[in-house]
Amino acid sequence: MSTQIDRLRELVQPLAAEHAMDLEEVKITTAGRRRVLQVVVDTDDGVGLDACAELSRQVSEALDARDVMGGAPYVLEVTSPGAERPLTEHRHYRRSIGRLLWLRPHQGADVVARLVGVDEEGIDVEVPGEKGRKPTPRRFAFAEIARARVELEFNRGAGRAAAPSGDESLKEA
Template identity: 30%
Template sequence: MDILNEKIINEVALFFEKNIKNKRIELYDIVFRREKYGWVLRIFIDGDCVGLDECVLVSKLVSRWLDEVDIVPYENYRLEVSTPGANREIRTFDEFKKYIGKYCKIKMKGHDKYGRINYKGYIKGIQDDYVILYVEEENKNFEIEYDKIKKANLDVKF
C-alpha cells in the first residue's frame, strides 16, 4: 500500500474514533484501493445491532467530513459503508473471545496435533494460547493452537 493511501485510511480511522465510535458502532476495517471502475473507500462497521440505518449514518458523517477536509486527491472515488457480513474474518485472538458461542470455520497452516487442517464448529472459549472449538458432528471439543491458525471466519450453519 502506498503512503498516501495509508495516510487517508489513518485519517478516516482517526475521524471515526473521535466522532462516530460509541457503544453501538465500532470500526471493523477500512480499505482504500483502485478497482476496475475507479477508487473505492470502503468502511466496515460492526456492533451488536448495526444495520442499514447505522451504515447510512456513518456514510453521511464521513462523506460530509471528506468534503470539508478534501484529503482524497482523486476527483472521482466511491465511499461505501457496510458491515463485514455473516462470514466475517476472525482476525485476532480477542475476536475469538468476542465470538464465543458462534459457529465458525478454521483453516490451519498445516496439519495440527489432531492431524487436521480444517475445522467447522462452535467457539466454546479461549484458554492460554488455544481456541476451544466444539465440533458437533463428532461431539468433541478440540484445543486449537492460535498461532497455527491460517484463517478463520464466522460461518452460517444450515
C-alpha cells in the same frame, strides 16, 4: 510518508470511535474511472443500517472538508463485515462465540467446529459428533491457527437460537 489509506484511517478512526465502532478496514478499489472507498466497521452487537448511514454522513462531511480523495469522483460505502470474513483479531473470535467456524491449523486437517470459548491464548471449540455422538472438545492456541472464518448456518436445529448473522445492516434493509 503517509499513504492515502493511512490518511483515510486517521480521518475515519475517531468518527467510528464516537459511535463505539471498531474500524476494521479501509480500502479503495477502482473499476475503470470509478473509485469506491469502502469503510468496514463492527461492534460487539453488530452494526445496524442506521448506524452505518450516520457514520457515512459524517465520513462524507469530513472527506468534503479535506482533500484526502483528490479531485476524482468516488463512491463511499460504509458497511459491516461480511458473514464469512476471516477471523484475524481476538475480538473477531470473541464476537463469534456460539457460531460454527471453519479452521485451518498450520498443521493437520481443516476443522469445522462450534466456538464455545475464547481467552487471551486461544479458543475452545466443539467438533460435532457423527450420527448422534457427543461433540468432541478441542483447544487451539491462536499461534496454531493459519486461517479461520465463520461458517454460515441456515438450519441450526429446533430449540437452539442461531447466532447473529454478522451483517446486521442486511437484517434491517
